[in-house]
Amino acid sequence: MDQKHASSPLAGAVHDLATEVVLALRSGDHLATVCGAAGIDEENRTGIAAVRVIGADLLLPSVLYGRHPHPGDVAVLDRAVREFPPKPDAPAATAWSHWHMISTLQRMAPPAPGAAAPGAYAEPDAAWLEEAPWQAFTHQLSVLAPLAVPAAPSAVQRAAANRAVDLSRGFVRAVRRRDWLQAAGAGRWLAAVGGEPATLGLERGLDFVEQMGGHDPRVTLHVRAARLMAEARAR
Amino acid sequence: MFTTDTTATDIELDLDAALNPGEVEGLYRDSRECAYLALLAGGGALLLSPPTPRPKKG
Numbered sequence: 515m516d517q518k519h520a521s522s523p524l525a526g527a528v529h530d531l532a533t534e535v536v537l538a539l540r541s542g543d544h545l546a547t548v549c550g551a552a553g554i555d556e557e558n559r560t561g562i563a564a565v566r567v568i569g570a571d572l573l574l575p576s577v578l579y580g581r582h583p584h585p586g587d588v589a590v591l592d593r594a595v596r597e598f599p600p601k602p603d604a605p606a607a608t609a610w611s612h613w614h615m616i617s618t619l620q621r622m623a624p625p626a627p628g629a630a631a632p633g634a635y636a637e638p639d640a641a642w643l644e645e646a647p648w649q650a651f652t653h654q655l656s657v658l659a660p661l662a663v664p665a666a667p668s669a670v671q672r673a674a675a676n677r678a679v680d681l682s683r684g685f686v687r688a689v690r691r692r693d694w695l696q697a698a699g700a701g702r703w704l705a706a707v708g709g710e711p712a713t714l715g716l717e718r719g720l721d722f723v724e725q726m727g728g729h730d731p732r733v734t735l736h737v738r739a740a741r742l743m744a745e746a747r748a749r
Numbered sequence: 750m751f752t753t754d755t756t757a758t759d760i761e762l763d764l765d766a767a768l769n770p771g772e773v774e775g776l777y778r779d780s781r782e783c784a785y786l787a788l789l790a791g792g793g794a795l796l797l798s799p800p801t802p803r804p805k806k807g
Contacts, residue, residue, distance in 0.1 A: 522759075522763045523759075523760075523763075524760060524763040524764060524767060525763070525767070528767065559760060560760055563760050563761075563763070563764045566764060566768070567764065567767045567768060598761075598764060605768075605769050607768070607769060608765075608768045608769060611768065653772050657768075657769070657770065691773070693772065693773050695773075696772070696773075
């Protein structure tokens with residue numbers, strides 16, 4: 515990315531990293547390290563912070579294509595987990611994204627035989643999601659879009675499945691407000707959990723979101739993830 | 750990848766903001782975008798529907 519146009523060094527690093535994840539999703543070939551392609555290693559603190567923002571989506575190509583993640587990406591994700599734990603007063607969404615990074619590491623890169631097993635890490639509270647108005651619910655779910663992946667059950671995913679119609683309303687609202695990132699995140703959740711009204715036209719809606727918001731690689735990342743999950747569900 | 754002399758505090762402030770973004774200010778679709786949606790055959794009925802009526806005051 516041309517860093518002159520990034521609002522901050524972190525925003526530029528997030529843009530670069532999301533772009534590499536999208537390239538890996540498009541090609542289906544993630545044997546090359548995503549972080550390496552984005553110029554991020556364990557010594558680059560801005561890059562590690564960018565990995566904290568992208569979260570478990572760093573390993574999304576491996577998750578969706580069912581392959582082993584690159585050890586370099588696993589190491590950087592693990593570093594981001596340790597470097598940026600949620601503060602005691604952190605919002606619930608921050609705790610949840612951190613929890614999901616740990617959960618993904620445990621699922622995708624379990625410790626070698628004989629190595630010390632990581633400690634158990636309980637799910638953060640999710641009761642607030644059940645009571646949130648549908649607008650705030652969709653906004654928070656969009657922030658937590660990396661949790662919208664197959665075979666990764668969580669209280670957030672159960673809340674999404676239970677409120678698919680609210681998510682559908684939120685998807686429409688986000689499109690009408692031109693909030694492409696929120697729309698892409700909500701659409702990704704609907705692709706993951708299903709249950710949206712047929713009249714929503716999710717597939718065409720996602721096409722529209724990508725057409726209008728595709729300049730942001732995080733939008734493209736969510737839309738691409740949604741398509742891959744929808745294709746898998748249709749098989 | 751770029752390098753800067755960004756401080757740890759800067760990064761952490763930016764990180765907190767990135768992890769908990771507020772909602773962007775709403776900008777509603779213009780007619781050009783509506784026309785594009787209309788061209789998308791099939792589905793999208795809800796996306797093209799008018800806003801939900803709100804109850805009148807009084």
